[in-house]
Amino acid sequence: MSKELVFGHQKPDTDTIAAAMAFSYYQNQLGYETEAVALGEVNDETKFALNKFGMQAPRVVETVANEVDAVMLVDHNEPAQSVADLDQVTVTHLIDHHRLNGFNTAQPLWATLRPYGCVSTIITELFQDAHIDIPQNLAGMMLSAIISDTLLLKSPTTTDHDGEAVKHLAKVAGVDYEEYGLQMLKAGTNLAAKSDEAIVDGDAKTFELADSKVRIGQVNTVDLDDVFSRQEGIEAAMQALMDENGYDTFVLIVTNILNSDSDLLALGANLDKVEAAFDKKLNDQKRMNLPGVVSRKKQVVPPLTKAFEG
Missing domain, CATH: 3.10.310.20 (DHHA2 domain)
Incomplete structure (x- = not known):
């Protein structure tokens, strides 16, 4: 089985990064050889989460066809938001919570699309369904993603699934999600140093x-x-x-x-x-x-x- 890259959309946010890391780990437990990568540098909010849970950001790539023949997409499906050479590789898996738009494949694929507040919520349920334990630091990143996408469960996109996932992941990560979540969100709003x-x-x-x-x-x-x-x-x-x-x-x-x-x-x-x-x-x-x-x-x-x- 050839290696596949797992990545989210351009201008990555916390969910894109966490979802790529989580889905890559999940697929590796199922026997795939994958690597989580990013289509851009992480933002301040994501850096805060990575530092909190002692994890490294995925490496940044500009193209993928020069490395692999197949990829897995998380947190996006629209080609305009993806890697430039997406049409040169086979998409084998798609995990998303956005609308479908302009996405076509030449071959069938594994696709999980759920109207949740966050892709990391979907992946949490995939772990649970497969009875695969989520490592503590990865649970922290997935928790951070849900907090980010749902604004601490206050966004109208929030579902009961997101709330349940937050409680589960916070327990695994060993943090108070409300206290940590506000710290993380504020870390992402430090605009003074930004262009x-x-x-x-x-x-x-x-x-x-x-x-x-x-x-x-x-x-x-x-x-x-x-x-x-x-x-x-x-x-x-x-x-x-x-x-x-x-x-x-x-x-x-x-x-x-x-x-x-x-x-x-x-x-x-x-x-x-x-x-x-x-x-x-x-x-x-x-x-x-x-x-x-x-x-x-x-x-x-x-x-x-x-x-x-x-």
């Missing part, structure tokens, strides 16, 4: 909506002014990325993790569709307030998709 580009594109994904290429970024903070006091530079960074990559529209969601509210900033074409998606007008600063909106997957992408494609 404007890192803020707008550090956690961003590209979506093909109708005939438009839409970039949707999200940044967490404990004070919206930490971002919008830099709005001139933020807008310049967004515009530069649009010019460089051909994005038609750039939407940045700035989320306050303490009160679960967001402000949206939008640039480019189709601003009328952005307004239609949320039934609100952008103000003179190209912003709108979105109370209770914290989930890009559930509360941002679906209404934008409907507005662009409907």
Whole structure:
């Protein structure tokens, strides 16, 4: 059996990293030869979790076909969010909690798709179903992923499955998930040392909506002014990325993790569709307030998709 690489989406977040590590370990216990890799450097939140649980970040790759013939995907399926040469390898496994879009394979594959708040929740259940023990440090990383994706179980994407997984993983990892979770989330909101580009594109994904290429970024903070006091530079960074990559529209969601509210900033074409998606007008600063909106997957992408494609 040839070696396979396991990885998540570009601009990796904590779930992408933890899920790749966990699913690689899981598959190795089943007899596969796999290695978890990443499609970019880890962010501050993920670094905090890795340091807490004494683990190393997966190595970063830009291409995979030069190393392997087959891969396993976690936490994404859209080709625009994956490795550039995905079409040159065989995808044998897919574990995801996002919409399916533009994903096609030449051969059948193992696919587990569940509408949970986090991919690491799905993988937790796979471990349990197979009666495979999760190592303590890996349980800590998977716990971190669920806390990150569900904002400590406060996001509308959260399911009962996520809550049960958090309790189980916290016990295995030996931590108080609420105390640790708040520390980890705050570690990811230290924006002072980040460049404007890192803020707008550090956690961003590209979506093909109708005939438009839409970039949707999200940044967490404990004070919206930490971002919008830099709005001139933020807008310049967004515009530069649009010019460089051909994005038609750039939407940045700035989320306050303490009160679960967001402000949206939008640039480019189709601003009328952005307004239609949320039934609100952008103000003179190209912003709108979105109370209770914290989930890009559930509360941002679906209404934008409907507005662009409907």
